[in-house]
Amino acid sequence: MKEAGGVQVKAAARLGITPRQLAYKMQKHRIIKEFRFEH
Template sequence: MRPRTFCEGCTSPGGPAAADDHRVPDRAAVRLRQESTRNLLDDWKRLRDLERELVMRALHEAGGTQTRAAVSLGLTPRQFAYKMKKYRIIKEFRIEG
């Protein structure tokens, strides 16, 4: 039987059932948690990229009009402006003449 290792400063007055709640995780569990965290971060990055692409596409389809782009995405103009700022999307202004 493997000896039990407890987290620092932990005592187990409740017996074996309570002791199992405070065992130090083994290396496999730590690796699994790290891999899970990496996958979660990759998912967040893909979600951000997707949202940025949607904002840019809506702006392009609305001919550069932020209000129309916002409505097409179901956002208020203020929310849309926030997303443009968040993703550093700069609207180009062209002055002809």
């Protein structure tokens, strides 16, 4: 996720899986997404 700039779609593409599969795996392994709000 860090290499993809926090963009889940880009991270999934790098891993060769769908964004939904990535979300499932993150939830399964209790990986919490960090949200940054930039103004």
